[in-house]
Every structure is written in structure tokens, then in C-alpha cells.
Amino acid sequence: MATLDKATVDKLAEHLENAELEARDVVKITDDYPVMDYEDAYNIQWEIRRRKESRGHRIVGMKMGLTSWAKMAQMGVEQPCYGFLADYFSCESGSAIDTSKLIHPKVEAEIAFVTKAPLRGPGCHVADVFAATEFILPAVEVIDSRYRDFKFDLISVCADNSSSSRFVTGGRRLPVDATDLTTLGVVMEKNGEIVEMSTGAAVLGNPAASVAMLANMLGERGEEIPAGTFIMTGGVTAAVAVEAGDVINVRYHELGSLSMRFV
Numbered sequence: 001m002a003t004l005d006k007a008t009v010d011k012l013a014e015h016l017e018n019a020e021l022e023a024r025d026v027v028k029i030t031d032d033y034p035v036m037d038y039e040d041a042y043n044i045q046w047e048i049r050r051r052k053e054s055r056g057h058r059i060v061g062m063k064m065g066l067t068s069w070a071k072m073a074q075m076g077v078e079q080p081c082y083g084f085l086a087d088y089f090s091c092e093s094g095s096a097i098d099t100s101k102l103i104h105p106k107v108e109a110e111i112a113f114v115t116k117a118p119l120r121g122p123g124c125h126v127a128d129v130f131a132a133t134e135f136i137l138p139a140v141e142v143i144d145s146r147y148r149d150f151k152f153d154l155i156s157v158c159a160d161n162s163s164s165s166r167f168v169t170g171g172r173r174l175p176v177d178a179t180d181l182t183t184l185g186v187v188m189e190k191n192g193e194i195v196e197m198s199t200g201a202a203v204l205g206n207p208a209a210s211v212a213m214l215a216n217m218l219g220e221r222g223e224e225i226p227a228g229t230f231i232m233t234g235g236v237t238a239a240v241a242v243e244a245g246d247v248i249n250v251r252y253h254e255l256g257s258l259s260m261r262f263v
């Protein structure tokens with residue numbers, strides 16, 4: 001049950017969004033609000049979303065985060081989270097990504113879905129996701145927690161839009177049943193050297209389960225995944241820190257490759 005009043009939710013949303021827009025780190029918000037809960041955290045996230053839309057930004061998708069054991073272990077948390085993607089987060093493969101607008105970016109290789117029918121929880125399952133999927137495509141997420149030194153707890157992360165900042169798409173689209181999502185291999189190279197490799201099964205056993213979990217989490221708030229939604233299902237590997245001068249190339253089995261450089 002939520003513990004924060006509307007004025008406090010609004011104040012914390014402004015605080016976290018300003019940190020994002022000014023590329024400035026802050027301490028985790030649970031330091032000052034230790035009893036806040038997940039409902040408070042998502043209230044703050046949804047208020048950040050409302051603020052962006054009120055300034056004319058479009059929401060172009062959703063993300064699930066912390067959906068692999070590698071990521072959960074890396075960040076010391078035990079359950080996934082979701083966030084929204086605003087239009088200015090989107091970059092095409094081959095882009096130069098400006099690190100002066102980010103705090104301490106890391107990259108994650110992900111498998112993304114685009115839906116053709118709405119998905120609504122509770123009770124959304126992998127089979128529902130397969131039936132509602134238009135196509136899958138490769139994506140790389142650039143996460144950038146607003147919390148100093150990535151020191152946070154999951155409640156603080158959810159309020160901070162689950163560290164969303166940029167994402168890169170391109171490569172090849174495939175129908176969801178054209179490949180085995182669990183054995184779909186991914187190799188990430190940083191400056192020409194392999195730094196991470198994994199397969200789709202790293203994400204909750206099957207990335208489609210991550211989409212189902214998103215529908216079920218949104219269902220708790222009376223929200224759904226509308227038809228035509230782009231969804232990133234979470235990193236198949238641990239996140240890799242990047243800085244100006246780094247070049248990232250990610251090769252996907254059957255889905256082509258994505259590249260980006262940080263400037």
C-alpha cells in the first residue's frame with residue numbers, strides 16, 4: 001500500500017527527472033523515505049512519464065529490467081522491474097551516443113518484441129505473448145542509473161524508471177516462431193574484444209516470459225500492453241560499462257548485428 005502523498009511523489013519525480021536531464025547523480029531516494037514501497041516507486045515512475053508526455057515527448061516502448069540471474073546477481077536484487085522508453089531515448093544502429101548527456105552508462109544486449117494485439121494481466125502466459133507478437137528484433141539498452149555509483153535498492157530503481165536512458169535498434173526482424181528464442185546466441189564485443197556472450201534462455205528461461213511478466217505487472221495497476229508496443233525484455237548478459245571512445249558491436253544469431261560508438 002502506498003505511503004507517500006501526491007505532493008511527495010511529485011517532488012521525487014521532479015528530483016529524479018532533473019537528475020536524468022542534467023546528467024547528475026543523486027543518492028538513492030529510500031535513504032530519505034525508508035518506508036516507501038513498490039507502489040510508491042511506480043507512482044513516481046508514472047509521474048516522470050506524465051511529465052515527459054506533458055512536454056510533448058512520446059512514449060515509444062517499455063522495458064523489463066533485471067530479468068536475468070546475471071543482472072540480478074550483478075546488482076544485488078532479486079526480482080525484475082519495468083520502465084518506459086521516451087522518444088529521445090531511441091538511437092539507430094551505427095549511432096554516436098553522447099556520453100556528456102549521461103552519468104555512467106552501461107550497455108546490455110537484449111531481445112525485443114513488437115506486439116500486434118493487446119496483452120493484459122493477470123494470467124498472461126508465454127503462449128499469449130507468442131500469439132500477440134508481430135515480430136522480434138535485436139536491441140541494445142544503454143542504462144544509466146541516476147544513483148551514485150549504481151548504489152541502490154530495487155524500490156529506488158523502479159522510481160528511477162529502471163535506469164532507462166537510451167536504446168539502439170536495427171538488425172533483422174523475425175517472426176517470433178522463426179527461431180528458438182532460448183538458444184538464440186548473442187556475442188557482445190567492446191573495442192573489438194568479446195566481453196560477454198549468452199543466449200535468450202538467460203532471460204527468465206525465455207524472453208517471451210519477460211513480456212508476460214510485464215503484462216502481469218502492468219495489470220496490477222489496471223494498465224495493459226497495447227497493440228504495437230516495442231518491448232525490451234532485459235539484458236541476456238551482465239551490463240558492460242562504457243565511456244567516450246568505446247565502440248560496441250553485438251552479434252545475434254539470425255537477427256543480425258548492432259553497433260554504436262560512445263563520444
Ligand code: 0L1
Pocket residue numbers: 064065066067071075108141143144145150157162163234235239
Ligand atoms: O535494464 C535493466 O536491467 C534494469 C536496470 C536497473 C538496474 C540497473 O541500473 O542496473
Ligand code: MG
Pocket residue numbers: 063064065066108110141143234235
Ligand atoms: Mg536492460
